[in-house]
Amino acid sequence: MASNHKLVCARAARRQFGGAFQQAVRDYRGAKLSALTLARGLEERLPGGLSYLPLAFLYDGEVAQLSWEGSVAKANAEARARKTNFRVMARTRPLQPQEVEDKLYESVSSENGNNAIIVHDGRVHRDGRTIYAVHSRFCLDAVFNERADNQEVFQEAVQPLLSSALDGGRATVVFFGQTGTGKTYTARGALDIMSELVFEKADKVELCCYEMAGTRGGREAFFDLLAGEEKKQVKCLTGEDGNVHVRGAQKIVCNSTSELCSAMDKAFAWRSSECTERNEASSRSHCILEFKFPAEGDDSGEAAGLFRVVDLAGSERNFETQMHSRSMAERGGLINYSLLMLKECARVMHNNEKELENEMHVPFRSSRLTHLLRSSFTDGSHMTTVVATLSPSPTDVEHSLNTLQHVGMMRSSRVWETRPPPQEPKEGSDPKGFDAVQGRGRALHSKLQDARKGQLNLHAFQMKTAVGGSIMKKYEADSAKTETFIDARWHRELNVKVQDDLWVLRDADAEATQILSSWKAEQWAASKAHDLSRWSAETLQAFIQSLDLPGQVRIPTTMTGAQLRRLGRRGLAALCSDKATAEALDQALAGESQAGKAAAAAHRSANARMTALGNHKVHAAIEEFEEPAPATPGSNPSHVQQEPALAA
Numbered sequence: 049m050a051s052n053h054k055l056v057c058a059r060a061a062r063r064q065f066g067g068a069f070q071q072a073v074r075d076y077r078g079a080k081l082s083a084l085t086l087a088r089g090l091e092e093r094l095p096g097g098l099s100y101l102p103l104a105f106l107y108d109g110e111v112a113q114l115s116w117e118g119s120v121a122k123a124n125a126e127a128r129a130r131k132t133n134f135r136v137m138a139r140t141r142p143l144q145p146q147e148v149e150d151k152l153y154e155s156v157s158s159e160n161g162n163n164a165i166i167v168h169d170g171r172v173h174r175d176g177r178t179i180y181a182v183h184s185r186f187c188l189d190a191v192f193n194e195r196a197d198n199q200e201v202f203q204e205a206v207q208p209l210l211s212s213a214l215d216g217g218r219a220t221v222v223f224f225g226q227t228g229t230g231k232t233y234t235a236r237g238a239l240d241i242m243s244e245l246v247f248e249k250a251d252k253v254e255l256c257c258y259e260m261a262g263t264r265g266g267r268e269a270f271f272d273l274l275a276g277e278e279k280k281q282v283k284c285l286t287g288e289d290g291n292v293h294v295r296g297a298q299k300i301v302c303n304s305t306s307e308l309c310s311a312m313d314k315a316f317a318w319r320s321s322e323c324t325e326r327n328e329a330s331s332r333s334h335c336i337l338e339f340k341f342p343a344e345g346d347d348s349g350e351a352a353g354l355f356r357v358v359d360l361a362g363s364e365r366n367f368e369t370q371m372h373s374r375s376m377a378e379r380g381g382l383i384n385y386s387l388l389m390l391k392e393c394a395r396v397m398h399n400n401e402k403e404l405e406n407e408m409h410v411p412f413r414s415s416r417l418t419h420l421l422r423s424s425f426t427d428g429s430h431m432t433t434v435v436a437t438l439s440p441s442p443t444d445v446e447h448s449l450n451t452l453q454h455v456g457m458m459r460s461s462r463v464w465e466t467r468p469p470p471q472e473p474k475e476g477s478d479p480k481g482f483d484a485v486q487g488r489g490r491a492l493h494s495k496l497q498d499a500r501k502g503q504l505n506l507h508a509f510q511m512k513t514a515v516g517g518s519i520m521k522k523y524e525a526d527s528a529k530t531e532t533f534i535d536a537r538w539h540r541e542l543n544v545k546v547q548d549d550l551w552v553l554r555d556a557d558a559e560a561t562q563i564l565s566s567w568k569a570e571q572w573a574a575s576k577a578h579d580l581s582r583w584s585a586e587t588l589q590a591f592i593q594s595l596d597l598p599g600q601v602r603i604p605t606t607m608t609g610a611q612l613r614r615l616g617r618r619g620l621a622a623l624c625s626d627k628a629t630a631e632a633l634d635q636a637l638a639g640e641s642q643a644g645k646a647a648a649a650a651h652r653s654a655n656a657r658m659t660a661l662g663n664h665k666v667h668a669a670i671e672e673f674e675e676p677a678p679a680t681p682g683s684n685p686s687h688v689q690q691e692p693a694l695a696a
């Protein structure tokens with residue numbers, strides 16, 4: 049066995065122990081094939097669902113289920129027919145000759161019928177001795193495997209957008225992904241096919257090409273690609289319609305396919321590109337091609353349909369930029385910054401879609417790229433397709449996962465397009481989750497725990513907490529994730545803490561926190577109510593009058609609790625008409641002090657329990673939370689103090 053030091057790096061392990069990881073991929077693909085065969089052979093003879101059972105005997109339970117769901121149940125099969133203006137697709141390129149030479153293998157599988165991509169992620173456990181594979185499924189609108197050609201991608205991803213733009217609409221296709229995964233290859237392939245087809249419908253096409261790159265001062269700027277060597281800087285301005293337009297770029301009017309092709313070739317020739325560790329001709333800028341299709345007789349071009357092709361520069365990781373020169377690193381930094389902002393916008397929009405009440409600002413203006421693409425993500429009438437390009441190599445798995453996670457967020461941030469209109473809750477129906485939680489003190493605590501259990505059930509399924517067992521998690525509505533351990537010898541050492549894992553669910557418990565904090569404030573006020581030194585003159589007078597004393601007490605009406613306290617026992621006796629009254633008053637004050645101490649102790653323990661509850665990050669659904677009815681004037685808010693305090 050190799051030293052732990054080497055194994056701890058998953059990328060190195062995927063190369064070194066390629067055989068074991070390849071076996072895990074083969075297992076998954078074999079299970080998929082068996083699932084299809086079994087479904088075909090047994091479905092008619094056995095009652096529904098039973099034909100799955102033999103598969104579970106043949107393969108690891110979770111792998112069998114994942115492959116069954118992908119190849120037979122096909123939960124996402126309808127995605128291609130989804131009626132939406134925002135679609136997300138993925139294309140996996142084939143292994144490059146160099147990768148085949150390095151004996152790398154495919155670690156991405158596509159489920160074409162289910163419109164999903166499975167990434168097989170080989171990992172090394174923290175103990176440095178166990179390797180295991182995590183299969184993650186990402187459901188998208190369409191997927192293209194390594195055998196798909198540009199024509200197929202064009203038909204699915206670009207053709208509908210082009211038709212919409214030719215009819216006067218606005219459309220954008222964005223190619224997004226890791227460096228060297230085929231963004232430019234796919235974009236150019238689609239553009240070549242488009243240049244053939246476009247003149248069947250349009251008489252002329254107005255082309256405008258520009259790139260977003262860094263200036264010498266390290267700032268982002270747009271440069272005209274049709275202006276030749278000088279690369280004139282152009283402006284990016286927000287128009288009255290709220291859309292961002294580039295002003296000052298040269299426009300070429302093309303009347304034939306050959307004119308359009310030569311103009312595009314010119315633009316790509318001037319686009320910044322360099323030879324990097326991952327790609328001999330790596331794009332060093334984001335390239336945008338804008339096609340306008342003016343209606344006949346309309347020379348202004350303002351009302352024309354617009355089709356935009358955005359070929360983004362590839363994102364790079366540290367290990368891919370070891371040989372970069374200083375200027376390359378600077379340019380790479382700017383590219384990574386704009387891509388990071390694009391991902392950040394996707395993340396915030398995704399979170400906003402989940403937490404409708406707590407909408408956060410989406411930082412579209414933080415980069416020129418996101419500023420330009422804003423309408424593609426927010427305008428429901430703007431047709432947009434994001435094509436994520438992936439590398440099948442096991443050394444790029446982290447990158448592929450990152451790309452898929454972000455395009456998945458972009459997709460889920462536009463669920464409002466497909467969401468049915470909200471329905472009014474039925475009279476008398478049982479509200480579920482945290483919305484239904486009401487109460488205070490101990491009762492609230494246990495109710496919150498019950499509600500939390502319910503919430504967790506929504507987010508996790510088929511959890512097995514056995515040491516060394518396998519876990520299946522459902523983080524997003526459409527994405528399943530399964531883990532299967534390859535090396536059975538070290539199962540016992542894997543102390544999988546599923547519970548801990550669950551608490552990491554990011555969403556803060558806003559509603560529960562609000563209820564608990566107000567309860568906490570009330571408890572604090574209640575405990576301080578017995579503190580003599582905080583009493584005002586009026587409170588002191590009211591307290592003295594509420595006592596049943598044998599004699600008279602001559603306390604000045606302006607004397608506060610703190611002043612009375614400073615008098616001491618002898619001073620207090622001097623204010624009383626006789627000894628018995630002084631003793632009774634002293635006892636009453638001592639009783640108050642005791643009650644204050646007890647309340648403070650109860651408050652402290654309640655606080656500790658609440659902190660523990662907070663640490664568990666109670667997950668709250670606040671989307672449908674109804675505001676509690678405002679308290680009626682004159683109602684007694686002090687009822688809160690009559691509830692039992694949390695037990696120690």
Ligand SMILES: Nc1ncnc2c1ncn2[C@@H]1O[C@H](COP(=O)(O)OP(=O)(O)OP(=O)(O)O)[C@@H](O)[C@H]1O
Pocket residue numbers: 140141142225226227228229230231232233234327329330331332360361362363437
């Ligand atoms: N689907 C594919 N089939 C065959 N070869 C492909 C495919 N996709 C990409 N390639 C090859 O992979 C290499 C890199 O492709 P390309 O330059 O398009 O990547 P990129 O994502 O644009 O990279 P960068 O972000 O660095 O510009 C090229 O040699 C290209 O021919």
